[in-house]
Every structure is written in structure tokens, then in C-alpha cells.
Amino acid sequence: MKKKKYTITSKTIDLDDTYDVIVVGGGPSGCAAAISAAREGVKTLLIEATGCLGGMGTSGLVPSWAPFWDQENIIYRGIAEEVLIKSKENMAHVSKDELKWVPIDAEHLKRVYDTLVCESGAEILFHSFLCSVETGENGLVSEIIVSNKSGLTAYKAKVFIDCTGDGDLAAWAGAEFMLGDEESKELQPASLCFVLTNVDDYAYQYGPRLHNSNLQSPIFEMMKSGEFPRIVDSHCCNQMVGPGAVCFNAGHLWKIDNTEPGSTSQSLIEGRKIAKEFQEALAKYQPKAFGNSFLAATGSLMGIRETRRIVGEYVLTEEDYLQRKGFYDEIGRNSYYIDIHHSEHESSLETIEGFDWEKHRARYGAGESYGIPFRCLVPKGLKNVLIAGRNVSCDRAVQGSIRVMPACLVMGEGAGAAASLMVKEKMVNTDLCGPNIKNLQKLLLDRGAYFRSNETL
Ligand SMILES: Cc1cc2nc3c(=O)[nH]c(=O)nc-3n(C[C@H](O)[C@H](O)[C@H](O)COP(=O)(O)OP(=O)(O)OC[C@H]3O[C@@H](n4cnc5c(N)ncnc54)[C@H](O)[C@@H]3O)c2cc1C
CATH class of the missing domain: 3.30.310 (TATA-Binding Protein)
Incomplete structure (x- = not known):
């Protein structure tokens, strides 16, 4: 049904222009992005629609972390490793060294994120929903509009990071996106945990x-x-x-x-x-x-596996996954398999003749992973917006792999660090969305990140 349209008549709302970096969405990618930016001393705000941090890992009641290793070593490091270590502190039945499918105590994890974000110096606004985006013709987002118990407020920042999972900010700013399977338009099924x-x-x-x-x-x-x-x-x-x-x-x-x-x-x-x-x-x-x-x-959040994939400066593909590809602008690596849950049709076959669960699941061997290029975090055509989390730039197969929480934490840290450098390097308002890659990789390596830099590729 065609939707009727309504034009909002002139309305003057409050404007807050005091932040350098604004992160929208407080799931794993958003928490890591806010912590990462704020630790570099830039003034950071984290805007979250619900009343707690953690996204699917807390409000969504996802039972466990996807494996933190490549079957040899931990590969999701920096803030990701910090979160993992702290999330295990409350769990008497989980070994301190466990890296595979570590169970999640959601209430404890909420406090872990609260503490890490607050200690970083970032501020948090709960129960606040991004509802509109103002973009100039030059691809620069001038303000975002947020609704909460104060009504509508406009926020201006130097860099915005979209961690909504659905790419709300980037899509509403005008970025191109893909949704589900290109031909059938099918999306992965949802599950309420x-x-x-x-x-x-x-x-x-x-x-x-x-x-x-x-x-x-x-x-x-x-x-x-x-x-x-x-x-x-x-x-x-x-x-x-x-x-x-x-x-x-x-x-x-x-x-x-x-x-x-x-x-x-x-x-x-x-x-x-x-x-x-x-x-x-x-x-x-x-x-x-x-x-x-x-x-x-x-869960108070529906378990959504797949929605928009924002088209970025690079689109990570299944071929890259199969080649275990490295990139000059890597900010991390991922080794999780291509995990696309079966379609409704495939599900109906299961009851009749069994189901080949491994069909979609190209698995890596020990020590194998693929690089996550920074360009996947940069929406094409936008100048001061970065994305992290399950909505980054990739094809459908890779989305089935990169969507897990350890990878989201790593992408969030990369986006936050990049935003802080963009502010410091005064890169905003230039034609490039992103900092000097060498500076970004150095900052991340100094924090203990794992990836193959240009020199080691
Ligand atoms: C059923 C299910 C099971 C899963 N199991 C696992 C697993 O076992 N292990 C694993 O590691 N991963 C698992 N995943 C994947 C993983 O949980 C998610 O892909 C991951 O949490 C995505 O992180 P994110 O930061 O991109 O988004 P989310 O975790 O979805 O967080 C997004 C946050 O943004 C907020 N938000 C959204 N829109 C707005 C807006 N407009 N304004 C303000 N705030 C907004 C939301 O409230 C939410 O808090 C599972 C996913 C699902 C759905």
C-alpha cells in the first residue's frame, strides 16, 4: 500500500553542538566505538534507544559469544578482549581461558559496558531514538534528530558513527544500501531468545x-x-x-x-x-x-540477523572470504564461518527428508581468517559518517560471517579510533572520509589489535 505523506511544519527545536563524535546504537559495535573514541580524548556521546547497553548481547539475550579465536590464538583483541575478560568475571562455571562460545550473563554484561563506557569519558543517552538525519549536498551530515522524553533535539558533531545494526543513520543520510538476498529479497530468519x-x-x-x-x-x-x-x-x-x-x-x-x-x-x-x-x-x-x-x-529486542548492508568504499565479498584475503587498510580480522540460517523453504524440507546444515557453512581451518578493510566502514558518498557492526559494507555471504559480536567489537573499536583521528587530523569537511590509514593502524596496533598491516601482507 502506498504510504500517505505529511510535511512537518516549521518547528524550532533545541540544538546541541558540543560533541566531537556521536555514536548511535549501543550494541557491541556502538559501545566499542564510543569507548575507542573517548579514550583518545574527543568529546563523545553514545545514543541508545533502549535502557541499557549491549544490544543483542543483553537486551536480545543472545546466549554466548561467538568464538574469540581462529582455533589457535585469540584474534579479537583490544577492547574486544577487555569486554570478554570482564564478561567472564561473574561466571563461576566458565574457565578464565575459555574462548569458544563463552556464555553470557546479560545482567552482568550490561554493567560491564556501563563501566567501560563511563570510564572512557563518553556520555550516554538512554531511551533516545535517532529519528531523522539532515544531510547537505556535499554528503556531510549536519545534524541528526533524536527523540526522547525532551521531545525532539538536534545534535551536531564532527563525525557520526552508525552502530544501529540496521544502518538507520547512513541510510537516512542518503547512503546506498542492499537488503537481504538480491534476487529473492529474502532475509535471514529472526529468533527471539x-x-x-x-x-x-x-x-x-x-x-x-x-x-x-x-x-x-x-x-x-x-x-x-x-x-x-x-x-x-x-x-x-x-x-x-x-x-x-x-x-x-x-x-x-x-x-x-x-x-x-x-x-x-x-x-x-x-x-x-x-x-x-x-x-x-x-x-x-x-x-x-x-x-x-x-x-x-x-529478549526485549527481537533477534534480527540481517537487514540493510550499507554500500561502502569497499564491499567485502564471499570470494575475499574464500581467499582469506588481506588488505592494506585492515583494522582487524575475522574467522567466523558463513552462517546463513536456512530459508523457510529449506526449513520445510528438514521435516521431510533431513537438512544439509553444512551447505551454507564454508569453514576455515586452524589459524585462518580474513581481513576487515577500513573502507567497509565508510559509506560511499558520505563525508563524516562511519559504520560498524552487522550493517557494514559486504555481500550477503560475508554478512553471515561478520555479524557476530567479537567482529562487531573489533569494527567498533576501529570506527571509534578513526573518528577520533578524523577530529584531530581535521579531516572533516575534506573529500576523504577517514584518517590517514597508517596512523589508524598504528593507534590500533599500540592498543594490541590483531591484523596484517601493509608491511606484513
Ligand atoms: C538470534 C541471534 C543469535 C545470535 N547469536 C550470536 C552468538 O551466539 N554469538 C555472537 O557473537 N553473535 C550472535 N549473534 C549476532 C550478534 O548478536 C549481532 O549481529 C550483533 O550484536 C550486532 O551488533 P551491532 O552492534 O551491530 O548491533 P546490535 O547488537 O543489534 O545493537 C544495536 C543497538 O542499536 C540500538 N538502536 C537501533 N536503532 C537505533 C536508533 N534508530 N536510535 C538509537 N538506537 C538504536 C538498539 O537498541 C541496539 O541496542 C546473534 C544474532 C541473533 C539475531
Whole structure:
């Protein structure tokens, strides 16, 4: 249906022009970007729509960190490593040296981000939503408009960093973007994560593994029973996140587009029903562990895997992934596999004839990774906007790999450091969006980052 249009009549609103760098979106990429910029002494504001930091890792209740290593060494370093170490401090059942699928205590992680961001000197505005962007013809964003309990406020800064996950700022500033599969327009399915408490720890740990890689998992019986119509596939990742508390990333919802609020709203309502069905099904099919379980929480953010991919100065491709490519302007490396969750059609095949889970999943061997070029963080045509997180410039396959939180932390740190240098090097208002690459790489290497610089390529 064609939308009707309305022109906002003249309205004068407050303007705040006191910040050098403004980061929008306080997920892993936004937190790292704000910390990174503020640590360099530039005045930084972090604007977040919800009431806490962490994005999908906290409000979204994602159960665990994707692996922090390349099967040999930790490769997500700097701020990413700091966050990982601190996030493990509260978890008695997790080894200090663990790097693979480290479980997340979401409440603890919120405080970790609060502390790191506040200590960096960055300021935070919660419950504040980016709702419009003013862009000049030269590709320079002059102001962003934010709505919160003060009404609308305009913010002016030297550099803006878009960490909204959906590329809201860059897209509204006029940047070109891609959305999902180019031909079918299909997006990866969404999942609403949830936490069950009062789980029997012993029975959970020593009972059948629930993940669908275990062919004995009760998930298959739950599906086939027909008693739980919302459990339509075997996707069922789970982690013990605290005493008697197991967090689930389970179930799928297709045709959800987070850039359409009506679509996300419906998916949250449906997601909560799916979570309750999982609790009931688990209580029945794995009673020793879940017989007395209690559905304690569902994510307040829908689990969105894919929306806009902003077109940047470089588009990272599947071919780059397959070649384990290095770049002269790397700011980090990623070794996570291409993890594209199956389509609705593929899911329907699973119940009839089984499903080839590895089809989409080109995996690396030990020590292998690909470079993340700084140019993927630079939206084409914009002069003072950087992007970080799952909305960076790449093709669909690479988005399935780069979207995980360790990589988002690394990209956020790179964007924040670049923004601070752009302010210091007075690069804003020039034709180049970005600092001197050597200076950026030196700054990141001094902080312990891992990538292959021009000299080592
Ligand atoms: C179901 C699911 C399971 C996953 N499992 C894992 C896993 O096990 N391990 C892993 O490492 N990764 C996992 N991921 C991937 C990972 O969690 C996300 O891709 C990652 O968090 C993206 O980080 P981000 O900073 O780009 O965005 P997000 O984490 O999405 O954060 C974006 C933030 O921006 C805010 N925001 C958005 N729009 C606006 C606006 N207009 N104004 C103000 N604020 C705004 C949001 O409130 C949010 O806090 C999973 C993802 C999903 C969906």
C-alpha cells in the first residue's frame, strides 16, 4: 500500500553542538566505538534507544559469544578482549581461558559496558531514538534528530558513527544500501531468545545435548510430535548462563524486516509464544532437566540477523572470504564461518527428508581468517559518517560471517579510533572520509589489535 505523506511544519527545536563524535546504537559495535573514541580524548556521546547497553548481547539475550579465536590464538583483541575478560568475571562455571562460545550473563554484561563506557569519558543517552538525519549536498551530515522524553533535539558533531545494526543513520543520510538476498529479497530468519530458570543443572549438563547437531536431541521428537505447532525446525542453541538458568537461541521466524516496525512488532508477539511452547515441550520431552523450569525472560529486542548492508568504499565479498584475503587498510580480522540460517523453504524440507546444515557453512581451518578493510566502514558518498557492526559494507555471504559480536567489537573499536583521528587530523569537511590509514593502524596496533598491516601482507 502506498504510504500517505505529511510535511512537518516549521518547528524550532533545541540544538546541541558540543560533541566531537556521536555514536548511535549501543550494541557491541556502538559501545566499542564510543569507548575507542573517548579514550583518545574527543568529546563523545553514545545514543541508545533502549535502557541499557549491549544490544543483542543483553537486551536480545543472545546466549554466548561467538568464538574469540581462529582455533589457535585469540584474534579479537583490544577492547574486544577487555569486554570478554570482564564478561567472564561473574561466571563461576566458565574457565578464565575459555574462548569458544563463552556464555553470557546479560545482567552482568550490561554493567560491564556501563563501566567501560563511563570510564572512557563518553556520555550516554538512554531511551533516545535517532529519528531523522539532515544531510547537505556535499554528503556531510549536519545534524541528526533524536527523540526522547525532551521531545525532539538536534545534535551536531564532527563525525557520526552508525552502530544501529540496521544502518538507520547512513541510510537516512542518503547512503546506498542492499537488503537481504538480491534476487529473492529474502532475509535471514529472526529468533527471539529466552531464558529458562529452575532448570536441574546436573540433568541439563549430563543429559542429551539439545543442539540439533546431536541426532539424539529431544528437539527432533518435540518437532515430530505435532503437539507444538510453533516449533517448526530443529534450531536450538542453548547455554547455561547462571545457576539453574539456561538461555536459548531457538526457533525461527521468517519474513521479518526490522526496517518495518509493524513486521518486528508482530514477530515479538509470536516470538513470546514460541518461547512458551519451547518451555512446555522441554518440560515434557526432557523432564529431568526442564520438568520444573520457568520461562523467566524473553529478549526485549527481537533477534534480527540481517537487514540493510550499507554500500561502502569497499564491499567485502564471499570470494575475499574464500581467499582469506588481506588488505592494506585492515583494522582487524575475522574467522567466523558463513552462517546463513536456512530459508523457510529449506526449513520445510528438514521435516521431510533431513537438512544439509553444512551447505551454507564454508569453514576455515586452524589459524585462518580474513581481513576487515577500513573502507567497509565508510559509506560511499558520505563525508563524516562511519559504520560498524552487522550493517557494514559486504555481500550477503560475508554478512553471515561478520555479524557476530567479537567482529562487531573489533569494527567498533576501529570506527571509534578513526573518528577520533578524523577530529584531530581535521579531516572533516575534506573529500576523504577517514584518517590517514597508517596512523589508524598504528593507534590500533599500540592498543594490541590483531591484523596484517601493509608491511606484513
Ligand atoms: C538470534 C541471534 C543469535 C545470535 N547469536 C550470536 C552468538 O551466539 N554469538 C555472537 O557473537 N553473535 C550472535 N549473534 C549476532 C550478534 O548478536 C549481532 O549481529 C550483533 O550484536 C550486532 O551488533 P551491532 O552492534 O551491530 O548491533 P546490535 O547488537 O543489534 O545493537 C544495536 C543497538 O542499536 C540500538 N538502536 C537501533 N536503532 C537505533 C536508533 N534508530 N536510535 C538509537 N538506537 C538504536 C538498539 O537498541 C541496539 O541496542 C546473534 C544474532 C541473533 C539475531
